[in-house]
Amino acid sequence: MIKSICDMHIHTTCSDGELSPTELVEFMNNLGVKYFSVTDHDNVDFYLNKDALNLAKKYNMKYIVGCEFVSRVGVHPIEILGYDLDIDKTKKYLDKHGVPESKLREIRKKYAVKIFKKLGSSITFSGAFDDPVDEIYYTILANPKLKEIILKDNPNVLDSPSNFLRKGLNNPQSVFFISPRKFYPNYKKLIKIIHRKFNGKAILAHPYHYQEYMDEILEKVKKAKIDGIECYHYTVDTMEKNQYLLEYAQKNKLLISGGSDFHKKTDIQFAKKRNMIEIPSKIFIDFPKNNNFING
Numbered sequence: 001m002i003k004s005i006c007d008m009h010i011h012t013t014c015s016d017g018e019l020s021p022t023e024l025v026e027f028m029n030n031l032g033v034k035y036f037s038v039t040d041h042d043n044v045d046f047y048l049n050k051d052a053l054n055l056a057k058k059y060n061m062k063y064i065v066g067c068e069f070v071s072r073v074g075v076h077p078i079e080i081l082g083y084d085l086d087i088d089k090t091k092k093y094l095d096k097h098g099v100p101e102s103k104l105r106e107i108r109k110k111y112a113v114k115i116f117k118k119l120g121s122s123i124t125f126s127g128a129f130d131d132p133v134d135e136i137y138y139t140i141l142a143n144p145k146l147k148e149i150i151l152k153d154n155p156n157v158l159d160s161p162s163n164f165l166r167k168g169l170n171n172p173q174s175v176f177f178i179s180p181r182k183f184y185p186n187y188k189k190l191i192k193i194i195h196r197k198f199n200g201k202a203i204l205a206h207p208y209h210y211q212e213y214m215d216e217i218l219e220k221v222k223k224a225k226i227d228g229i230e231c232y233h234y235t236v237d238t239m240e241k242n243q244y245l246l247e248y249a250q251k252n253k254l255l256i257s258g259g260s261d262f263h264k265k266t267d268i269q270f271a272k273k274r275n276m277i278e279i280p281s282k283i284f285i286d287f288p289k290n291n292n293f294i295n296g
Contacts, residue, residue, distance in 0.1 A: 004279040006035040008066065009081065009205070009230065009259020015040035015068075015101040016131065018264035021052035027265070029059045035284035037066035039081055039259070042098035044090050064287065065090075068205060069194070070099045072184040073217050077170045078210060080190055080221075081230065081257065084290050085200040093197060099183055108132045108169065111178045119175065121146055133169065136176070137161045149175060166209055188224045199290055201227040203257045207245060208235035222252055232258025232279045234267075242277050258283055 011017035012024050017040070019027055024046075028036060038046040044067050046052060056063060065085045071078050082090070094100070099107075109125050109132045116123045121143060129135040140146045141158060150157055154174060157167040168176040185193075194202040204221050207214050207229055218229070231245040249256050258279040260267065 004260075004281070005032055006279045006281040006284045007033055007259050007262065008035075008037045008039070008064075008083070008257050008279070008283060009068070009233065010036060010038050010262045011040055011068075012038055012046055014038075014043045014045040016263060021046045021049040022055055025052050025055045025059070025061070029055075029061065033061065035062050035281055037064045037083060037259070037284075039066040039068040040101075041068050041079075041104070042070060042094050042100045043067065044085065044087055044094065047087050048091075062284070064284070064289070065200075067094075069190055070104070070180070070184045071187045071190045072180040073187050073213075073220050075172045075179055075181060076210065076213055076217065077180045077184060078187060078217060078221075079205040080187065080194070080226070081203040081205045081259075082194045082198060083201045083203060083257070083287070085194070085198040090198045090200075093193065097185070104183075105132050107183055108136070108178060112136050112176075115176055115178075116146075119146060119149060131161075133165050134161050136169070137164045140164075140176075166211070187221055191221070191224050191226055195225075201255065201288070203228040203230055203255065205230050206233045206235050206261065208233070208241060218248065222254070226254070228255025228257055230257045230259065232277055232283075234261055234276050236277060239277070255287070256283060257287075 010024065013020050017024070040046060044065065047065050064083050065087055067082045067085060067090060069080045069082055071080050112123055112132065123136065123139050125132060125135055140150060147158065150168065154167055157164055157174065168174045169178050171177055191202045194200045204226055207218060210217050229245060229249050231242060231249060236242050236245065246256065260276065
């Protein structure tokens with residue numbers, strides 16, 4: 001989170017966040033957040049937590065039902081933020097078809113073992129890390145041979161676990177790439193589901209995560225009738241990047257959204273280090289709302 005009263009991209013323990021729903025509401029209130037959307041990965045259980053919702057109401061905080069859905073454009077993993085969703089219909093779909101954080105972690109473990117074996121090595125998931133991405137990352141760091149292999153074509157891939165996720169596991173050019181074809185819904189299908197089944201809006205999350213494929217992905221999701229793009233995010237750490245996305249959204253008549261992608265308390269210091277741009281409250285206030293909108 002950053003110095004903003006608006007945050008449309010937040011995670012709790014319902015997926016991979018550090019804070020429980022009630023802890024998160026308390027934390028946000030202490031930071032001065034007034035408008036928000038919790039967007040757990042393939043999960044809307046936050047909005048079924050009466051204690052958290054009552055606490056938000058007590059603090060006069062306004063929120064929109066949200067979720068961050070995993071998806072793909074070809075072999076490129078992407079994430080689409082759904083807003084103003086019908087909770088019951090969304091939960092019913094996710095319970096049957098979703099790829100929640102627990103399932104995603106098991107997929108990564110399974111395929112990491114195969115990749116390590118192919119490279120003449122091995123990995124044991126000891127449980128020392130909550131997230132298998134961290135265990136894969138530190139196992140590679142401790143293996144000079146694997147480090148040399150992965151750094152050969154991508155010198156920055158091991159700068160951090162999050163960098164390794166984006167430039168290693170999610171990068172089709174990496175030897176550690178795990179293809180999402182078997183597990184993630186196609187972006188066209190997901191956008192239609194968000195519109196027709198959940199009566200919601202679909203927003204492309206953090207475009208700069210997709211690096212050199214960003215423009216290609218922007219064009220494809222636009223043609224698939226996505227509603228908007230996330231123009232404010234920790235990857236948008238310069239005015240130039242922010243302006244590029246804002247101009248693209250305005251030119252193509254797309255909604256503008258923004259959020260910190262908050263997972264844990266230390267993200268506060270990370271946000272300051274990255275010089276994140278403040279998220280305008282106008283994003284929330286002007287967001288087109290259907291009957292799914294809550295506490296407005």
